[in-house]
Amino acid sequence: MGRRSIPRPLPEHTALSRGRELTRGLADHARDILHPLLVVARGLRVLAAGGRRRWQQMPGDRRGPTLLLVASCTVIVALIPHGPTFATAALMAAGAWAGRERVLPDEDDDRGEAEDARLQAVYEALVPYFSDPQDPAPLYEHGGDRQRAFEDHAFDGQGRLTALRLRYPGYFTDGEPAARARIEQLLYLKAGRGREYRFDWDEATNRLALSALPPLPTDIWAQRFVTAPGETVLGFTDATTVQRTLPVTDGGGTRDASPVVWRTGRRSTEPHLLALGRPGSGTTTLLRSVAVQALQYGDVVVVDGGGTGEHACLAGRQGVLAVESALPGVLAALEWASHETQRRLMAAHGARRLGRALPDDVRRPLWVVVDRPAALSRLAADQGRPDPQALLEVPLQHGRVAGVTVAVGEQLDAAGLLGGPLLALTGARVVLGALAHDDVARALGAPPHTTPAEEAPPGRGYVRLGPGPVLRLQVPATPDPYDTETGEAMRRAVLDLLPERVLPYLGPAPVGREGMLPVQAT
Numbered sequence: 001m002g003r004r005s006i007p008r009p010l011p012e013h014t015a016l017s018r019g020r021e022l023t024r025g026l027a028d029h030a031r032d033i034l035h036p037l038l039v040v041a042r043g044l045r046v047l048a049a050g051g052r053r054r055w056q057q058m059p060g061d062r063r064g065p066t067l068l069l070v071a072s073c074t075v076i077v078a079l080i081p082h083g084p085t086f087a088t089a090a091l092m093a094a095g096a097w098a099g100r101e102r103v104l105p106d107e108d109d110d111r112g113e114a115e116d117a118r119l120q121a122v123y124e125a126l127v128p129y130f131s132d133p134q135d136p137a138p139l140y141e142h143g144g145d146r147q148r149a150f151e152d153h154a155f156d157g158q159g160r161l162t163a164l165r166l167r168y169p170g171y172f173t174d175g176e177p178a179a180r181a182r183i184e185q186l187l188y189l190k191a192g193r194g195r196e197y198r199f200d201w202d203e204a205t206n207r208l209a210l211s212a213l214p215p216l217p218t219d220i221w222a223q224r225f226v227t228a229p230g231e232t233v234l235g236f237t238d239a240t241t242v243q244r245t246l247p248v249t250d251g252g253g254t255r256d257a258s259p260v261v262w263r264t265g266r267r268s269t270e271p272h273l274l275a276l277g278r279p280g281s282g283t284t285t286l287l288r289s290v291a292v293q294a295l296q297y298g299d300v301v302v303v304d305g306g307g308t309g310e311h312a313c314l315a316g317r318q319g320v321l322a323v324e325s326a327l328p329g330v331l332a333a334l335e336w337a338s339h340e341t342q343r344r345l346m347a348a349h350g351a352r353r354l355g356r357a358l359p360d361d362v363r364r365p366l367w368v369v370v371d372r373p374a375a376l377s378r379l380a381a382d383q384g385r386p387d388p389q390a391l392l393e394v395p396l397q398h399g400r401v402a403g404v405t406v407a408v409g410e411q412l413d414a415a416g417l418l419g420g421p422l423l424a425l426t427g428a429r430v431v432l433g434a435l436a437h438d439d440v441a442r443a444l445g446a447p448p449h450t451t452p453a454e455e456a457p458p459g460r461g462y463v464r465l466g467p468g469p470v471l472r473l474q475v476p477a478t479p480d481p482y483d484t485e486t487g488e489a490m491r492r493a494v495l496d497l498l499p500e501r502v503l504p505y506l507g508p509a510p511v512g513r514e515g516m517l518p519v520q521a522t
Helices: 012-057 060-079 083-098 105-130 177-191 283-294 327-353 373-383 393-402 412-417 420-424 437-444 488-497
Strands: 150-155 161-167 196-202 207-213 231-236 246-250 253-257 259-263 273-277 299-304 320-324 366-371 404-411 428-432 460-465 471-474
Touching (some): 012 083, 105 161, 177 207, 259 460, 283 428, 320 327, 327 404, 393 420, 404 412
Parallel strands (some): 299 366
Antiparallel strands (some): 150 161, 161 207, 460 471
């Protein structure tokens, strides 16, 4: 009988290789089986992220009705026979559609390489500003790992950077405006010019978030806005910076827009307005828009210091007490406004002392709209007459109690000629035009959180109401209806808002000896 050989154990490397093959096969089979579930899970995650983003961008006044609508739909679906089953099936189908592969592998790879190169270039550019030779574990270093510093990013369909969230070391001087400005300017250049970016600094956690802002709408014309007495719409801004929307009408229909509402009156903290800008930036358009809205509830006195006649459309209208551009008429109108403020103030004090309601003529708002007072002050100084700005001190100081509001517009180059009381008592500030970051900060008293636009349409700028934040602003188009270059649609829109004429219009008057447009007499 022959002897059988004793079985020998398999070599160790053979057993390991067979184990790996078995594990890989099981993983492939599990991936094939669970692939539909993975697609649905990825789609649900995409839908949840989109819903969270829409919720954060939604104004506060629309969140309550939205929650009520969602709750109502949920109750209705729960009460319908087989409703939860159909709702679950629809949700799974939506998740599968959102989680499908939308980009071919080769296109995805090419775009991913381009995005990685773009992010690496931004990372390398930040190294000199966010690094220190004494840092034992630097977050930013040449050839370092950008994934440690960049937490999140987003690109648009054209491969441009639209959002970036990064970390920076704790020793960076984020409390110094100059240090912040250097980083913002660098990211602005690397992310791409021609757009406006918002920078949100979180000093507590050493985070910086960059986001590309869409352009503000320029197709909103002058119209009757849905506001309460004492509220004036200066323009429109980003939806994420204000918690209010207004229905507006444009060429394509009606939609909701986010307004910048300036509140005036006796309870206002910023009762007076100062608008600065370059020539052609839209300061006169802003004053015209303010005057048209003010005529809905009050009386208006208009002073045209430029003498161009751009406020002639208001002359002779119901509620317009005067439209003056010649120096004698301007001084008379402003002197009357000063005396009227004192009279209203004394009447209000007397009524309160006797415990009575304010008289009707005191409760009715009075607006003093002054365009380019610096030119009038220079002309008055040459002729030895009183300074028109000095006559504005009483309405500026006591206007809030007396129901008098002053709105002043001036060119930015002549801002140094404005008097101290005028600059100190105008808490609502607007600056228009394509300006540098420092010019905006000096005009508003605080720097903006966004990069100024290189090219700005008329009426585009920034606004700050008192100690509030600096917001982007687009003034509604309110052109001079008597200008020959104004389109028929815009001309009709402005004329429809003006009150009826109580005095006939005689047309533009010839220029007087003083270089100013005299007021038309009837």
